[in-house]
Structures are given as C-alpha cells and as structure tokens.
Amino acid sequence: MPQPELDAIATALDERARADAMSGVVSIDVDGTVLFARAYGLADRAHGVPLTVDTRFGMASASKSFTALAVMALVEDGSLQLDTPVRGILDGDLPTIDDGVTVEHLLSHTSGIGDYLDEEADWEVDDYILTVPVHELAETEAFVRAVAGHAQKTAPGERFAYNNGGYIVLALVAERVSGVGFHELVGERVFAPAGLKGTAFLRLDELPGDAAIGYLYEEPESLRSNVLHLPVRGNGDGGAFTTAPDLSRFWRALADGKVLPASTVAELWKPRRTVESEGLRYGLGFWLDLDGPGIVLEGYDAGVSIRSRFDPETRTTVTIVANSSEGAWGVIRAYSDALAG
Numbered sequence: 001m002p003q004p005e006l007d008a009i010a011t012a013l014d015e016r017a018r019a020d021a022m023s024g025v026v027s028i029d030v031d032g033t034v035l036f037a038r039a040y041g042l043a044d045r046a047h048g049v050p051l052t053v054d055t056r057f058g059m060a061s062a063s064k065s066f067t068a069l070a071v072m073a074l075v076e077d078g079s080l081q082l083d084t085p086v087r088g089i090l091d092g093d094l095p096t097i098d099d100g101v102t103v104e105h106l107l108s109h110t111s112g113i114g115d116y117l118d119e120e121a122d123w124e125v126d127d128y129i130l131t132v133p134v135h136e137l138a139e140t141e142a143f144v145r146a147v148a149g150h151a152q153k154t155a156p157g158e159r160f161a162y163n164n165g166g167y168i169v170l171a172l173v174a175e176r177v178s179g180v181g182f183h184e185l186v187g188e189r190v191f192a193p194a195g196l197k198g199t200a201f202l203r204l205d206e207l208p209g210d211a212a213i214g215y216l217y218e219e220p221e222s223l224r225s226n227v228l229h230l231p232v233r234g235n236g237d238g239g240a241f242t243t244a245p246d247l248s249r250f251w252r253a254l255a256d257g258k259v260l261p262a263s264t265v266a267e268l269w270k271p272r273r274t275v276e277s278e279g280l281r282y283g284l285g286f287w288l289d290l291d292g293p294g295i296v297l298e299g300y301d302a303g304v305s306i307r308s309r310f311d312p313e314t315r316t317t318v319t320i321v322a323n324s325s326e327g328a329w330g331v332i333r334a335y336s337d338a339l340a341g
Contacts, residue, residue, distance in 0.1 A: 003035070006316070009338045010036035013320070016334040021220070024305075024322030025053055026331060027244035031315040032252060037244065043212040043323065046223050056198055056211040056241040057321045058226075060299025062306050063240035066186050067167050068107055068285020069254075071174050072264055073189040075103075079177045082107075089173050093144050100156040103173065106166040107284040108272045110157050114150025117164040117237075125302050125325045126216045128229060137231035138203070140175050140182045143168045160273040160282065164237040171236025182235060194253035199242040203233045211241055212323035214303020226303030226325075238299060248317040251295070251310035269295055269312075279336075292339070301325070307332045 006028060013026050014036070023041025027034070039051040074080045082104040087097060097113050105111040117129055130137070132146045147165040154161070171182040178185055183201045191199050202211055204227045214226040234240050242250075254265050271281040271288050280296060281288040287296035293313045299306045305328035306321040318335060322328035 003030075006030070006035055009318070009335065012334055012338050013331050014038060016331045020327070020330040021218075022322055022327050022331055023051065023215070023218075023220075023324055024327055024331075025051060025055065025057070025244050025319070027053060027248070027317070027319045029248050029317050032248060041323075042220070045213070045215065045220060049209075051212060051323070054198070054210070054243050054245065056200075056202070056208075056243050057306065057323055058212070058214050058234075058299075058301070058304040059238065059240045059242055059297075059306055060301035060304040061164070061238040062297035062299035062308065063234065063238050063242075064167050064236075065285045065297055066190050066240060067170050067174070067236040068268060069190045069259055070182075070186045071103060071107065071170050072260055072268060072284075074174055074177055076260060076264060080173070086169060086173050089176055090169070093172075094148055094169065096149065096151050097169070098152045098156055102156065103170070104284070105156045106163075106170050106173075109160050109163050109166060109282060110273070111163060111166050111169075112152055112154035112156050112158055112161070113163065113166060113169070114153055115161075115163045115165040116147045116150060116168075119162045119164070125300070126229065130229075130231070134228060134230065135205070135232050137235070138233045140168070140171050140235055143231075143235055144172065160275060162275075167237035168235060174236075183233075186240075190259055193259045194250050195258075196242070196246045196250055198246045199240060199250075201234045201239060202241045204230060205232055214301075215324045216302055218324050218327055226301070229302035238301065244319045244321065247297075247308045247319050251308070251317050252315065255310075255312050255315065294339075305329055305332075307335075309335075 025039045027037040037053040043049045043051045084103050087099045101111045147168050175182045216224045268284045273282045294309045297308045308319040310317050320328050320331045
C-alpha cells in the first residue's frame, strides 16, 4: 500500500480513536519502520498512569496463534502429526471428546467438541463464565475441570465453530507430548526465536507496572477490572500479554522463517474455512482476509479488544488494541472501512 494511503488510514484511525475516547494504542509500521504510533488513555485509571506505545496489553484470543505455533513446532519435531487423534494422548480425561478428533480439527475449529466458553451461546462479556475458581486456573492441567463435561456437538470436520476449549485441549496435548509445561514451551518455541521480549503469560493478580489493567467498561470513572472474569493466567485459548512493537516483530519473524520453516507457516496461513459472520477466513490459529492478503489476529474478552493485521506482500502491520472490552472496535471498524475503500 503506498505511503499516502497509509498516512490517510493513520489519520482516519487517529480521528476515530479520539472521537471514541479510546484507551489503547494504534500502531502502523512497514517492515518495522514505524509510520504512526500513538497511545490514548490510561493503563491504570485509579492512579492516573498513562498508556504508552510500549505498554503491555492483554491479547485475549489473539494469542491462540502462539498455541498453534507451539503445536506445529511439535509437528516439525515428529512428536505429533496434524492427523494425530487426540483421544490417545488425553487418556481417560475429557471422555466426551470424539475418538475421531485430530490435532488439525482442533487447530481449525472444526472438532465439533463442546466448548466451556461457547461463542454461539447467549452471554455478555462481563458475565462470570468460569465454573472453576479463577485463581486455580494458572497451569494447563487445572483447566481439565473447566473444559470437562461438554458433550460433542457435531461430527469432527463437519463444520467450523469457533472453539475456545479446543485450544485448551491443544495446550494439554502439547504439554503431555513434549513433557514441557505449556508456558515454557511457548516461551522456548515461539517467544524466544521471534525475539518477543515484552510478550508473556502474566498473572492478572500481579501485573507489572508496564502492563495495562483490563477494564470491563469504557467509562473512565469505572474501575471494575477483569481480574475475576478470566483465568488468573492465560493458557492455550488466550490471555498472553504483548506490546504493539512485539506484534510487528512477531509477524516479521513468522514471515522470515525464524519461528518455523516458511512452508509450515504457509500451512498455518492457508485458508481452511470461510466464516461469513466474521467477514474473514480461517487457517490454523490465524484469521485471514476474506478477500485480500492480510493475516489477522483478533481477541475480545473482558477488559480486552484487539486486532493486528499483517500484509505479507508489503510487510505492513496495523495493530489496534484497547484495555477495555469494547474500546478498540470502533477503530477496528474504521480500519476495515478504509481497507474496503
């Protein structure tokens, strides 16, 4: 995309962020050269701490990509295959998961398993969804109780249905096959080779000073945070923290084969399903433009809204992230409208 067009997009996004009083960051760069980066609002409302372009934000489901990459690293090692049935790895746990569910089914959201956080159910982002006390959900094995007991909904491979629990199962599978804890595995196989020094699975009850508190509501006077709504530490289906510069670094590392071979990244970025309701397609762990070259990460949760899009043809990264449940969506829509022309 020519720079005048990018400059126009930057202006449009900045105007929308200001009009919405967004609390977050908008960043645009081409191959690591920053064209626009601006922070708006507060990382900590109670203490008046401003956000910066280097603030660490929660990613919600945008960090499913890290799970997909860690799993594919094990596929590269020969520890797993895409067509490996997960039933044998789970042993007696999660017996409602169909014998035919494979690693690829889970990665592509076509497993048909029941979901502990059902995207097709009627719920609000500030509901208390989790049935296990959030402080107990710090390690992968603890999530077995959270995702257990949900009946298989459809046959494996039959249809796309976005599935959070499926990515918890992937983390469990990766942990048991590798013998390495999920967080450590992602750190070794994804964060380190990509050079992501600001990205980590932080505990919500002990956030460092450079991390934004996630707020449920947009009103600046509301101090209600997401600490009781999410697992205390994220896992396979989301919950990592990152920065806008790290996301740019991440995309470029993937494109350059620093995390996995280019052929494996291409497999992850190959469209599997068209999801008309989202206006996107899906690969393995990554969303894709419905009609265009962009690769997309997106997350929505209590206290988090984010989209990061990478154009592998121009190596342009646009990241829009807010530390509130709804804060980023107006700017994200403005970006989508600008791309549509």
